[in-house]
Amino acid sequence: MMRQENYYENYDKKEGLHFDSKVVHGGQGCDPITGAVSFPIFQTATFRHRAFGVSTGYDYSRLQNPTRQELERTMAILEEGTEAFAFSSGQAANMSVFGMLKPGDHVILSDDIYGGTFRIAEDIFSALGCEFTFIDLADTDCLKATIRSNTRMVFMETPTNPMMKVADIQKVAQITKENNLIFVVDNTFLTPYFQRPLLLGADIVVHSGTKYLCGHNDVIAGLVIVKSEEHAAHFRLQLKSRGNGLPPFDSWLLLRGIKTLSLRMQKHDENAKIVAEWLRKHPKVKKVYYAGFEDHVGYEISKKQCTGFGGMISFELDSEETAMNLLSGVKMILFAESLGGTETLITYPLTQTHESIPADIREKLGINKSFIRISIGIENAQDIINDLEQALG
Ligand SMILES: Cc1ncc(COP(=O)(O)O)c(C=O)c1O
Structure with a gap:
């Protein structure tokens, strides 16, 4: 097909700019035709062809849409990948990642992981003949011992959801490379502002874009960022075939949210430090799980691979009754599911985010009736503490 001039074809990778400038200026940033500072929302299903065999490069929005493309280019720039793909949810993004598997393939995942990811593995792909082993990926000897001849992928969260376990991305990448495995990191909790797994050796990064990237609790979205053409081709086909790309308006909302990612992440991080220290001293709090504590077992790894700890804290209270009173x-x-937005959200993993995890595994991890997860927002830290204090009684 002949190409008509495509004003959206070229974009600037923003080489040389700092991260906090890159989030503001995205891929093209402005509209190249009108100069509109806010990138346009291309609310169209299809694109006109001026003649037979002539295309602008856009044919049908399930395949390509300039607003979604701007978001995808922005995310490829921020995660330092070659290409990105925007999906209708984090779950849809993860479904496409697991779509790389064939019957008989084996996958090793973090033992503490978002319940929805566990559900994709155990309830959907197990039935298709794939096998899954959940281990603590901080234990690289255990990882080496778990690899089998049919192992194809390692899927990691770091810090994990909700126990905040930290694994060494570089060490795991070395092992996955030696064994020719696909290494996927869910970077939802820290975002590329604090952690860039592709630079540390991961092959694929996934996000629930619903969380910090969007940042305002008003969009459900997912992102996949890759660094090889082989993987890009897989996700292009997934988007085209499953038809689960992020719609133009939602893509625009994400682009808008990303512009303030740096500022928001700084404030989440700053607030979480203050609240975690306060929680630790509260008589009704038995244990606080927060990757930013200097005595956290993964602290040195975090210092090496991240530039901050984010806004997520989990904690165990002295009783179920205290937990109920707090909620x-x-x-x-x-009191709501989700995380990463401007508002502080408090969650009960047992019946919300981690309900899909079998009871015995939850119990072993420590997700019990007294266990709470909190996503620290960007309000005044003292107001967050005052609210927790009055509710804890
Ligand atoms: C770490 C993580 N990954 C993936 C997901 C799934 O994303 P979504 O809810 O956007 O489908 C979530 C959702 O909570 C999550 O916390």
Whole structure:
């Protein structure tokens, strides 16, 4: 097909700019035709061909849409990959990652992982003949011992959801390379502002874009970022065939959210440090799980591979009753599923985010009736503490 002039074809990779400038200026940033500072929302299903065999490079929005493309280019720039793909949810992105598997393939995953990812593995891909082993990926000897002849992929969260376990991305990457495995990192918790797994040796990064990337609790989205043409071809086919690309308006909302990613991540990080220290001293709090504590077992690894600890904290209370009082007693803080937005959200993993994990595994991990996860927002830290204090009683 002949190409008509495509004003959206070329974009600037923003080489030489700092990260906090890159988030503001995206791929093309402005509209190359009108100069509109806010990248346009191309709310169209299809694109006109001026003649037979002539295309602008856009044919049908399930395949390509300039607004989604701008988001994808922005994410490829921020994660330092070659190409990115925007999906209708983090789950859809993960489904496409697992779509790389064939019956008989074996995957090793973090033992503490988002419940929805566990569900994709155990309830969907197990039935298709794939096998899964969940281990603590901080233990690289265990990883080496778990690899089998049919192992194809390692899927990691770091820090993990919700126990905040930290694994060494570089060490795992070395092992996956030696064994010719695909290494996937879910970077939802830290975002490329604090951690860039592709630079540390991962092959693929996934995100629930619903969380920090969007940042405002108003979009469900997923992202995959790759660094090889072989993997890019796989995700292009997934988007085209499954038809689960992120719609133009949602892509625009994400682009808008990403512009303030650096500022928001700094504030989440700053607030979380203050709240984690306060929680640790509260008499009704038995244990706090926060990757930013100097005595956290993964602290040195975090210092090596991340530039911050993010806004996620989990903690165990002295009883189920205290947990219930807290969930019902918060006023400014919102008792709701999800994380990564401007508002502080408090979650009960047992019946919300991690309900899909079998009870015995949850119990072993420590996700019990007294266990709470909190996503620290960007409000005033003292207001978050005051609210927790009044609700804990
Ligand atoms: C770490 C992580 N990965 C993936 C997902 C799934 O994303 P979504 O809810 O956007 O489908 C979530 C959702 O909570 C998550 O926390």
